[in-house]
Amino acid sequence: MLEEDLLYILALQRVKGIGDINAKKLISHCGSAKNVLKEKRHVLQKINGIGAFTLQHLFDKGNLKEAEIELTYIQKNDIETFYFEDKNYPDKLKHCIDAPILIFKEGNFNLAKQPIISIVGTRKITSYGRDFCEKLISELKPYNPIIVSGFAYGVDICAHKAALKNELQTIAVLAHGFEEMYPKSHKKYVAEINKNGGFITDFWHNDALQRENFLKRNRIVAGISEATIIIESAEKGGSLVTADIANSYSRDVFAVPGRSTDNFSKGCNDLIKRNKAAILTSAKDLVEMLNWDLETKKERAIQKQLFVDLDETEQQVYDFLLKDGKELLDIISLSCKLPVYKTITILFNLEMKGVVKPLPGKMFEAI
Structure with missing residues (x-):
């Protein structure tokens, strides 16, 4: 630039x-x-x-x-920038209507061709939550995901540390500029994270931490990944807000269940009960629901191309949905650079050909 x-x-x-x-x-x-x-x-x-x-x-x-x-x-300071119209801008985040126009990056990470998941939860993590988080990330290592979190106490820093232990890239999303450090006790992790990951923020270098900043940070945490995982949460908390944002972006949300009497399982249990999150009991649940079996996904795409006759624009829309999963009509139109009226016609044709299905709320999904 x-x-x-x-x-x-x-x-x-x-x-x-x-x-x-x-x-x-x-x-x-x-x-x-x-x-x-x-x-x-x-x-x-x-x-x-x-x-x-x-x-x-x-x-x-x-x-x-x-x-x-x-x-x-x-x-x-050799800060890298991601502008929302540039190719290097995080792909998933680009489709979020309120995503930052500009993001600042420190560290050493590569977002290309790797699955990205966000892991958040309570700042008062229990031994149950810590054990689950560490085991989950260890079991996901063969799939080489990038682990995103908010660098806060509790679940956040546990996820970052577990990612580093398993030699996975990890990205910390900050609610302030690079000249700040919150919490200060986590400064000791900065160098290690920068070696195999890094930090991103949409705040300027001298922007101080404000309470309202956490909400802005959470939209990046939810938007940059294909799925958000809530490890532990009380009935109210920032991680539940992140789950709501992820749902508004039509992203998959997972929650780890716990005993009904455990305070820091109440938020997760409620998400599951209200169908705002899928239950997550092991890495296998995540892999199956996100269809991380790449060979199967590739074969499905090839089969559709072999047996269904699509014109150029239909193929373009179908390929977009196959890559991103379910998506809003307006986002499909914007991402494929097609007028909304034309996108509606294309989606109807794809539905008639049996390769796309409509969902509530002007959502569409590749079959």
Whole structure:
């Protein structure tokens, strides 16, 4: 990415009140972050969902000055960036409507061609939860998944450490900038994680930890992976919020059951009871439900191509669903770069050919 492009992306990211959803709308309409910040206000106000209130801080000169400082930090510290329109942006996260327009990376990890799962839970992990987490990750080692978590106390750090022990990549998603460290006691794990994994955040280097930051972090934890696993949780907690976000993204959610009398099993048991999570008792449950038997999946795709006649756009939509599983109509349209009206017709044709089935809530799934 060119230095000037990154500068304007940073400036747009810094604008108060815009947010990632509206930023993407503006970029889509104008073609680039630079064009957004150079456009006339009255033109931008005509964009659907964008009004005068949204744009009130867009042209503040301070945004560009702050962006220059952040750009200098990025360059001096060799921070890698993921822009939502670039190929290196995390694939699963790209399909989340509120995903960050820009993510910052420290460390050494490669997201390509590897399954990614997120593991979260209580900060007051019990011996039962710790044993399950360690055993689960050990049993998943042959499938070489990337383990994502939030670097917090309890289940988070247990998952990171178990991944490192089994020589698996692990990614810690931070709720603050790289100059912060929360919790401070976990600073001793930074170097080891950076060797076989790393850290990502959408916060600038000097952004301090705020309570509301955890919700923003959780959307990345849920969105970057194909499945979120809740190891232990009380009746209320941040991991349950992450589970809800993952469900809203149409991702698989798993919860580890426990005794009804155990406080830190109540949240997981409730997720299972309310059909918000599949029950997880072993690594086998996860492997089967996520269809990690790659040969079987490949054979299924070949069989569909052999026996079903699909035109170019139908094949494009089917391949997308086969790769990503069930997905929302709007996301299918956006990802395949097709108008919604045309996508609806294609999905109907695929349904008639027996390769796609509709689900509630404008969702579709490859059969």
